[in-house]
Amino acid sequence: MPVIDTKTSAVIGHPISQSLSPVIHNHWFENSDVDGFYCAIDVDPADLGMFLENAKQSGLKGFNVTIPHKTNIIPFLDRLAPIARQMGAVNTVKIMEDGSTVGFNTDGIGLITHLKKSVPDWPKDKPALVIGAGGAARAAVLGLLNENIPMVMLTNRTREKAETIRDELGRGRITVVEWDDRSAAASAAGLVVNTTSLGMIGQPTLDISLESAASDTVVYDIVFKPLETNLLKTARERRLRTVDGLGMLVYQAAASFKIWFEKEVSYDDALHSKLMEKLS
Numbered sequence: 001m002p003v004i005d006t007k008t009s010a011v012i013g014h015p016i017s018q019s020l021s022p023v024i025h026n027h028w029f030e031n032s033d034v035d036g037f038y039c040a041i042d043v044d045p046a047d048l049g050m051f052l053e054n055a056k057q058s059g060l061k062g063f064n065v066t067i068p069h070k071t072n073i074i075p076f077l078d079r080l081a082p083i084a085r086q087m088g089a090v091n092t093v094k095i096m097e098d099g100s101t102v103g104f105n106t107d108g109i110g111l112i113t114h115l116k117k118s119v120p121d122w123p124k125d126k127p128a129l130v131i132g133a134g135g136a137a138r139a140a141v142l143g144l145l146n147e148n149i150p151m152v153m154l155t156n157r158t159r160e161k162a163e164t165i166r167d168e169l170g171r172g173r174i175t176v177v178e179w180d181d182r183s184a185a186a187s188a189a190g191l192v193v194n195t196t197s198l199g200m201i202g203q204p205t206l207d208i209s210l211e212s213a214a215s216d217t218v219v220y221d222i223v224f225k226p227l228e229t230n231l232l233k234t235a236r237e238r239r240l241r242t243v244d245g246l247g248m249l250v251y252q253a254a255a256s257f258k259i260w261f262e263k264e265v266s267y268d269d270a271l272h273s274k275l276m277e278k279l280s
Ligand code: ATR
Pocket: 131, 132, 133, 134, 135, 136, 137, 156, 157, 158, 161, 195, 196, 197, 198, 204
C-alpha cells in the first residue's frame, strides 16, 4: 500500500476567521505534488505555549503567525532566522524533524517579489518613500535595503517610531521625513509604498499628492481591501505604475510554503480568481 504523506500546516491568530491564507495554501496543495492541508486556528494569546507543544506532538510541519502573535511567539521558539531577528517579528515557523522550532519572516520577500513581478524595471536607483512605521513598514524597509536601494525616506504620523526603525535597521540609508512633507518626498521617490492602514475599507484615505511625482514613479499600496485604494486610483489616473497589496500576501505565503516543503509555487490566474471571489 502506498504511504500517504500528508503535510499539515496552519495559520494562527486571534481573531483569524477573515484570513485568506487557507485559500492560498490549499490552492497550492491541490495544484502541486505536495499532498497536504492548511487550516486557520484561533489561538488566544494566553495559549501560545500550549499551542506550540500540541503542534509539535501532532506532526504539524509548520505554521504562519499573524496578529497579535508575531512578536509574542519569539520567546517560545528555539531559533530565529536572521531576517526574523532583524524584524523583531515572526510570520512563519518551521517545526524540524527533531521537534525544534525556527522562526522566519517572509513579509519583506513577499513585498519585494510582488514588486519585481509586477514592475520588473522599477526605479531602484532612486530613493524610495515608505509611509508608516509598523511591522509592515519594517518589512518594506528591510526588503528594499536588501535590494541595495540607495536611500529609504521614511515618514510616519508618529515621527519617533520612524526614528526607531532608522536607528535599528538604517545602516545609514534611512532618512526620516516629516509627515507634513510626504508629498514633497513623493516627488523625489522612484517608489512610494503605503504600509499604513489608511485607505482600507472603514479607514480614512491616505492624503498625499502625486502631482509632482516623476512619470516613472511606482506606487505600491499594501492595503488590499479594497484592491484599488484611493492612492492607487490617483496614481493610475496620473498614469503612474501601480502595485496592489494582494500579491504581497500571496508571495509571503509562497516563501512560507517553500520553507516548509522545499517547493516553488506560483500566483496563477486560478488562485487570483479564488482570492477575488473571497474579497467580493
Ligand atoms: P502593521 O504592523 O500592520 O504595520 P501597526 O503597527 O498598527 O500595523 O501600524 C500602523 C501604521 O499605520 C502606523 O504607521 C500608524 O501610524 P502611527 O505610528 O502614527 O500610529 C499608521 N496609521 C494608522 N492610522 C493612521 C492615521 N489615521 N493617520 C496616519 N497614520 C496612521
